[in-house]
Amino acid sequence: MKFSVAMSVYKNDNAQHFDRALESITAFQTVKPSEIVLVVDGPVDDKLNGVIKKYEFAYPIFKVIRLDKNGGLGNALKLAVENASYDLIARMDSDDVSLPTRFEQQLAFFESDSSVNIVGGDISEFIGEEDNIVACRKVPISDQKIKDYMKVRCPFNHVSVMYKKSAVLNAGGYLDLFWNEDYFLWIRMQLAGAKFANTGTILVNVRTGADMYARRGGKKYFESEKYLQKYMLEHKMIGYPTYISNVAKRLIVQRCLPNRLRGWVFRKFARGQA
Numbered sequence: 001m002k003f004s005v006a007m008s009v010y011k012n013d014n015a016q017h018f019d020r021a022l023e024s025i026t027a028f029q030t031v032k033p034s035e036i037v038l039v040v041d042g043p044v045d046d047k048l049n050g051v052i053k054k055y056e057f058a059y060p061i062f063k064v065i066r067l068d069k070n071g072g073l074g075n076a077l078k079l080a081v082e083n084a085s086y087d088l089i090a091r092m093d094s095d096d097v098s099l100p101t102r103f104e105q106q107l108a109f110f111e112s113d114s115s116v117n118i119v120g121g122d123i124s125e126f127i128g129e130e131d132n133i134v135a136c137r138k139v140p141i142s143d144q145k146i147k148d149y150m151k152v153r154c155p156f157n158h159v160s161v162m163y164k165k166s167a168v169l170n171a172g173g174y175l176d177l178f179w180n181e182d183y184f185l186w187i188r189m190q191l192a193g194a195k196f197a198n199t200g201t202i203l204v205n206v207r208t209g210a211d212m213y214a215r216r217g218g219k220k221y222f223e224s225e226k227y228l229q230k231y232m233l234e235h236k237m238i239g240y241p242t243y244i245s246n247v248a249k250r251l252i253v254q255r256c257l258p259n260r261l262r263g264w265v266f267r268k269f270a271r272g273q274a
Contacts, residue, residue, distance in 0.1 A: 001107050002034035003088035003162065008041050008076035010094075015047035017095035017207060022055050024098045025090075031104045033090065037063045037080045042070030074176035081168055090162040097130060097205040105199055106162040116143075117167035117194040118186075120156040121203035130205055139198045146196040150186065151238045152246060155196070158182035160203040167194050178224040187228065191235055225250045 005025055009018055025033060036059070038052065056062045065079060081089060088110065090103060102121070109119045125135045139155055140146045149155040161182075168174075171188040174181050190196070226247055233243045 001088060001110065002086045003090060003103070003107070004035040004037055004084035004086045004165075005033045005090045005092050006037050006039075006077055006080035006084060007092045007094060008039040008073060008080065009044065009048060009052070010041040010070055010076075011044050011048070013044075013048060013094045015045075015051050018048060019051045019054075021092065021094055021096055021098075022051065024096075024100075025092055025103075026055070026059055028100050029098065029103050030101050031107060033061060033103065035061050035063060035085050037065065037084050039076040039080045040064060040066045041072070041076045042067055072176050074174045074181035077181065078174040081165055081173060084165055087165045088162060089165050089168070091159060093159045093206075095207045096159050097207075099203055099205065102160075102203040103162070105201060105203065109197060109199060110162070113197070115195050116197045117189065118156070118161055118163040119197050119199060120161040121199040121201055123157040123160055123204045123206045124202050125206045125208040127207075127209050133205075134208070136202065138200075141198045141200045143196050146198065147190055150190060151232065151242055154183040154186065156182065156186055156198065157204065157206075159206060167192070170194075177227065178220050180224045180228055183228055184231070187232060187235075187237065190237070222250055 007021075022036075025036070036055075040052065044052075052062075052064060056064060063083065063085075065083060067076070067079075077091075088107075090106065092098060105121070106119045110116060120139065122136060122138045124133045125137070126132050127134050137157055139157060140149045146155040167189060168185065171185060171192040171194065174185055177184045186196075229238070229243050229246045229250075232238045233240065238246070
């Protein structure tokens with residue numbers, strides 16, 4: 001089965017981490033992608049450009065789209081999906097590490113059940129060295145359990161997913177929503193009748209640290225989360241008591257807690273500590 005990979009890179013990305021991410025989806029995969037659509041989201045420095053040129057030369061499967069200015073992750077991924085040549089598309093971030101059998105596992109899942117529109121998996125999280133695993137995030141496996149979990153939290157690890165382009169476009173594609181482009185897409189895909197699955201295995205090793213927990217707080221992030229809850233309420237995915245509970249929990253964690261304590265809450269309650 002042929003498939004594309006959708007990625008974006010921008011000026012603040014680390015060139016060494018970016019190189020490792022690309023290596024993990026090319027040289028070390030048991031099943032190689034048919035195409036990698038890379039959106040360069042605004043001008044980048046010589047180091048990042050050097051990595052891009054290195055992989056363009058080594059792998060003719062690269063389709064590089066350069067934007068004159070940064071437009072945000074949601075807009076970059078929307079463009080990547082629209083320009084993908086194949087219906088199956090795997091997501092990848094610019095600083096994480098896909099495990100060697102990731103694509104092999106996901107393709108096998110699609111081959112076993114052609115009615116599924118998206119297949120994700122669990123992630124491990126590391127700080128510094130890749131073997132310094134500090135946590136993992138496990139997500140529900142079956143379609144119904146994923147949709148039940150959707151009412152409370154995001155049921156997919158975005159960096160781990162492989163989906164059908166047709167199903168993504170049918171739901172309106174990626175829309176720009178601060179740090180919630182993925183959750184918003186899954187909600188709209190559910191409303192459009194998509195079928196979901198997760199493998200129950202770790203597919204990606206995700207680079208993390210204090211800056212990640214900082215990004216999971218603040219007024220702008222809280223407002224985007226609140227918007228999603230209101231959207232689900234208006235579309236009758238959740239009732240008013242669930243809406244109030246979800247918003248209250250996010251208000252405490254995202255607006256009231258300092259980064260260090262927020263990190264502890266994430267690792268304790270939203271992750272399984274290693």
